[in-house]
Amino acid sequence: MGQTRTEGGDSFSGADPPRAFPGSGFQKAVTMKKFFSPKEVARLVGIPGSRILYWTRLGLMPHIRKPRRRLWFDFQGLVAARTIKALREQGISLRQIRVCVEKLKKRQPDLATPLSEVRFAASRRRIVLAKKKRRFTPEGQLHLDFGEGDGRLLTLPGSDVHNLFRQALDCELRGAWKEAWDKYLTILSLKPDHPDSLVNLGNILYRQGFAEGAEVHYRQVLRVDPHHAEANFNLANLLEEKGLRAEAVHLYQKALEANPEFAEACFNLARTLEKEGNLKLARKYWLAYLDLEPTGDLADLLKKRLAEELTPKDEQPCHKGKL
Numbered sequence: 001m002g003q004t005r006t007e008g009g010d011s012f013s014g015a016d017p018p019r020a021f022p023g024s025g026f027q028k029a030v031t032m033k034k035f036f037s038p039k040e041v042a043r044l045v046g047i048p049g050s051r052i053l054y055w056t057r058l059g060l061m062p063h064i065r066k067p068r069r070r071l072w073f074d075f076q077g078l079v080a081a082r083t084i085k086a087l088r089e090q091g092i093s094l095r096q097i098r099v100c101v102e103k104l105k106k107r108q109p110d111l112a113t114p115l116s117e118v119r120f121a122a123s124r125r126r127i128v129l130a131k132k133k134r135r136f137t138p139e140g141q142l143h144l145d146f147g148e149g150d151g152r153l154l155t156l157p158g159s160d161v162h163n164l165f166r167q168a169l170d171c172e173l174r175g176a177w178k179e180a181w182d183k184y185l186t187i188l189s190l191k192p193d194h195p196d197s198l199v200n201l202g203n204i205l206y207r208q209g210f211a212e213g214a215e216v217h218y219r220q221v222l223r224v225d226p227h228h229a230e231a232n233f234n235l236a237n238l239l240e241e242k243g244l245r246a247e248a249v250h251l252y253q254k255a256l257e258a259n260p261e262f263a264e265a266c267f268n269l270a271r272t273l274e275k276e277g278n279l280k281l282a283r284k285y286w287l288a289y290l291d292l293e294p295t296g297d298l299a300d301l302l303k304k305r306l307a308e309e310l311t312p313k314d315e316q317p318c319h320k321g322k323l
Contacts, residue, residue: 036072036073036074036077036078037070037071037072037073037259037261038052038053038056038071038073039258039259040229040259041073041077041078041081043225043227043228043258044078044081044196045078045081045082045085046085047081047085052081053071055081055084055094056071058094058098059098059101060080060084060094060097060098060101060115061073061077061080061081061084062074062076062077062080062112062113062115062116063077075116076113076116077113077116079115079116079162080113080115080116082162083115083116083120084097084115086120087120087127092126092127096126096127097115097127100114100120100127101114101115104118160190161187161190161191161194164183164186164187164190165183165187165194165196165197167183168180168183168184168187168197168200169200171183172200172204177204177207177208180200180204181201181204184197184200184201184204185201188201193224195221195224195225195228195231196230198217198218198220198221198231199217199218199221199228199230199231199234201217202214202215202216202217202218202221202231202234203234205217206234206238211238211241214234214238215235215238218231218234218235218238219235222235226254227254227257227258228258229255229258229259229262229265230255232251232252232254232255232258233251233252233255233262233264233265233268235251236248236249236250236251236252236255236265236268237268239251240268240272245272245275245276246276248272249269249272249273249276252265252268252269252272253269256269261292263289263292263293266285266286266288266289266292267285267289267298269285270282270283270284270285270286270288270289273285283306283309286302286306287306289302290302290303290306
């Protein structure tokens, strides 16, 4: 299998020892993804997947359909799910939420996804909308509080954590690692077992050369959430680097169980299996990777290699030197 050069200057060939996916390194928590499967949304929000599908059928969850009729949600869909869950926990019925969304769409046609664009809260089992320190009913009337504790506005739980996490991701994109680190620590002071913050703190430690500290964070995540895709993947990369390939294979497989469309996990698993001599199973995951990432330099190289393996030796071209 020839070699190809990635943007980061890395290369790979069939003879190379398997390592982290070329050019991408360790994976941030799933919240960085552009699209989420119903299973991922359910895990992030902390509810059964069947509930996500039911809310979608009710028209409450903005979504898209990709090839093979798969259902996907963007970041607005994730926010909508968090909002619905919070309202339900405060005694608001699904019927109330549906009626509120319909009224908002009629009053403000420019609102494509009200549950992710407007701040929702609950007051005495009624929905209240908040904007610039003013509170309104879904009908557009100003909501007033009379008497202490009467009409008290209950803010959505986790809103501070959610906003801080987005800010931390923005810091990482800007390369402001210290600022991102501080924000993740603030999140953990509010929610000590926040898995995505722990994963991303581990990534920052790894970037700074503290692999042991990164491993501690990934393992802490897996104690809380054994099916966290990125924690399994990143820990697998660390263990593979240490030569613990059997454990790495197990963790790559767990990452794929949590997210069957995790292309990087397919790639690294195939390479690790190949290094272990399990060529038949490695081929299965090479093909799975190509199914997920059918285009690109790596895909072209893999296709060429797999095609050569299927061609009988006596049919392969013979290159002769000059006489």
